[in-house]
Each structure stands twice: as structure tokens, then as C-alpha cells.
Amino acid sequence: MTSQQKLLRGAWAYTAAVAAELLAQDFPVDGVTVVNTVSEGDGASEAEAFVSLPAPWWTRAYPGYESPSLDWDAASGWTLRADQDTGTTAYWMGEGLTPEPAKVAMFLTAARVNGQVGSTDRPYYRRPKQDDPAPLTDRLLAYEDVLRRSDPLIKSSTSGWQRPLRHVFSTLLSTEHARMIDGHLTGWPEVRTVPLRAGEIQALTQLLEASDTADGNDLAADLRARYDAAAQEPADRTIPAQHSTALTRATLRKAKRQPGQ
Incomplete structure (x- = not known):
């Protein structure tokens, strides 16, 4: 060399x-x-x-x-x-x-x-x-x-x-x-109302799916499910909790990384 x-x-x-x-x-x-x-x-x-x-x-x-x-x-x-x-x-x-x-x-x-x-x-x-x-x-x-x-x-x-x-x-x-993604998913539990056009939700979920990652697919699935549920019950604040696969898996991964566990 x-x-x-x-x-x-x-x-x-x-x-x-x-x-x-x-x-x-x-x-x-x-x-x-x-x-x-x-x-x-x-x-x-x-x-x-x-x-x-x-x-x-x-x-x-x-x-x-x-x-x-x-x-x-x-x-x-x-x-x-x-x-x-x-x-x-x-x-x-x-x-x-x-x-x-x-x-x-x-x-x-x-x-x-x-x-x-x-x-x-x-x-x-x-x-x-x-x-x-x-x-x-x-x-x-x-x-x-x-x-x-x-x-x-x-x-x-x-x-x-x-x-x-x-x-x-x-x-x-x-x-x-x-680790950073899990921190983002688990770090801010409050629910916020964010105005988005229906087409923007579709574009966002497609971009997440195109990432071809487990987190991207989980988030896309959660957002699509929340989008469909909100069409039926727009004022239901429990919808995020009902469709939170990405958060659940991030919480489990984060727990495994904690010292002594």
C-alpha cells in the first residue's frame, strides 16, 4: 500500500x-x-x-x-x-x-x-x-x-x-x-391537529412506503388507517392510539436498548 x-x-x-x-x-x-x-x-x-x-x-x-x-x-x-x-x-x-x-x-x-x-x-x-x-x-x-x-x-x-x-x-x-427514529416516535406523545390535504397524506404515505424500511411501512400503515378512521369520526382524539404500530415497536426497541434490560 x-x-x-x-x-x-x-x-x-x-x-x-x-x-x-x-x-x-x-x-x-x-x-x-x-x-x-x-x-x-x-x-x-x-x-x-x-x-x-x-x-x-x-x-x-x-x-x-x-x-x-x-x-x-x-x-x-x-x-x-x-x-x-x-x-x-x-x-x-x-x-x-x-x-x-x-x-x-x-x-x-x-x-x-x-x-x-x-x-x-x-x-x-x-x-x-x-x-x-x-x-x-x-x-x-x-x-x-x-x-x-x-x-x-x-x-x-x-x-x-x-x-x-x-x-x-x-x-x-x-x-x-x-435509535434516533425510535426517540422521535416515543419522545412526543401529545396529539396535534395538522391540516393536510388528502392528496398530501397519499403522497406522504407513498414516500414512506418507497423508503422500503420497516419504520417507513409501519408509519405509512398507521397514517392510512388514521386517515380512513378520521373520515368517519373527524373529532375522535383516540384515533392515533388505535393505530400506532410504529410507536409500539419503537417503544419495545427502545426498552431493549436501556441499560440493565
Whole structure:
């Protein structure tokens, strides 16, 4: 394996560890990407990484930002980028190239609370494509241990390194997203009246069914049953309780995850 391949492998492991921390703090991460930038022009580092979160979530959580993204660079570390009328502004976190994942989560949380964080002055912790990447690579690869602890099947190898890391991250995504969904379903028991057109209910249930997930199918079935029941008894406030398969199953899953059970 070349030094560049090792650097990319390490960047993936570190970024996945950061994504895992974000997921644990209820950030709805839906992907991680590592890009080989060694052949790009002056100023580019050898590798970049991107933590993907859904665009609608960004809009709700960070109304002051346009098309934001959370990026990592092998020369300058983490940045929160946002489009503005004058172009793209980068808010650099600082804290070096491999801050603890919890610190990256704090950086993203602070941006949500305070509006702006970090500095627009880009730091350089190493000279791109000039300094030996080995010390950085070693620090990045140390995060493979974090992934191994979450999945005992992962093994080091000299080829096909993306497959095990993708597998681990896929497991983290599915596990943490299930936990978040169960939290949403069980966390707000009050019944609210939400005006929806009949066609909107049909479109929503179809989208849920198209997700081809157990939760999506359960929610779709509950909504269809409530829609039909409300057509007969519009004022019946017990309808949600009568058709709550998704909530019931989420409650059972949540109970199983509780310590000591």
C-alpha cells in the first residue's frame, strides 16, 4: 500500500469516527466521503473528507447558512463552509488536524447556537504535498481502533481497505438512525391537529412506503388507517392510539436498548 493510500485510509477512519460521534449526538449524518486531491493544483492538500447531512436538516438547523457543509482537509483541518452572496465562506475550526471527535461536534453545535464560529483565516498545520504525511497518517489510522471496537469483523488488510470501513460506517448509520427514529416516535406523545390535504397524506404515505424500511411501512400503515378512521369520526382524539404500530415497536426497541434490560 502506498503512502497516499494509507493517508486516504486513515482519513476515512478518522472521518467515520467523527461521524459516529455526531450520530451519537443526534446529528442525522447520512454519509462520509474521502477524496484523493494529491493531483490537484497549488494550495490543495493530499486528501479531503466530507461529512454529509441532509440538506433539509441544514436549512432547519442553520437558517443563517446557505448550502453549508462540514469538511476536513489534510493541511488545515475542519471547516464549516457556507455560500453567501459574495461567494463561499469557510469558517475554520482550528484545534489542529485531528481534534477529538467530540470537539468537532462541539464546533458544529456552537455554529448552530452562535451563528458563526472559528475563523475565516485558514490555518496551515503542514505544507501540502511537501511535508511527510506519515506522522499525520499514523494519527488518523489510530481511529481504526474505534471502528474495530464497534465491529469485531473489521480487519486490517493491504487491499480492499474501503470495504471494511464502509461496512462499519454502514452499521453505525443504521444503528444510530434507528435509535434516533425510535426517540422521535416515543419522545412526543401529545396529539396535534395538522391540516393536510388528502392528496398530501397519499403522497406522504407513498414516500414512506418507497423508503422500503420497516419504520417507513409501519408509519405509512398507521397514517392510512388514521386517515380512513378520521373520515368517519373527524373529532375522535383516540384515533392515533388505535393505530400506532410504529410507536409500539419503537417503544419495545427502545426498552431493549436501556441499560440493565
